[in-house]
Amino acid sequence: xxxxxxxxxxxxxxxxxxxxxxxxxxxxxxxxxxxxxxxxxxxxxxxxxxxxxxxxxxxxxxxxxxxxxxxxxxxxxxxxxxxxxxx
Numbered sequence: 001x002x003x004x005x006x007x008x009x010x011x012x013x014x015x016x017x018x019x020x021x022x023x024x025x026x027x028x029x030x031x032x033x034x035x036x037x038x039x040x041x042x043x044x045x046x047x048x049x050x051x052x053x054x055x056x057x058x059x060x061x062x063x064x065x066x067x068x069x070x071x072x073x074x075x076x077x078x079x080x081x082x083x084x085x086x087x
Contacts, residue, residue, distance in 0.1 A: 019066070019069055020069055020072070020073060023069055023070055023073045024073055028074065028077065031070050031073060031074055032074070034070060035067055035070050035071065038063055038066055038067045038070070039067065041063055042060065042063045042064065042067070045059055045060045045063060046060065
């Protein structure tokens with residue numbers, strides 16, 4: 001019986017953290033810096049795609065989604081600040 005409890009406790013500890021949760025732990029300046037870097041990377045990926053040198057075209061989509069996640073977190077924070085200011 002004790003082994004089952006230990007296994008259940010171990011399983012409960014394994015909680016996968018989403019990408020948005022990881023971003024939420026960062027401060028605004030870090031997120032904005034990451035957005036700038038990702039935009040540069042996206043530009044380079046698009047350039048490579050246009051030239052025909054890009055092997056992994058899915059990377060463009062992944063980069064765009066990551067930028068969108070970061071912008072969403074920033075928007076959530078600004079809306080929460082605005083809400084707190086009104087109250």
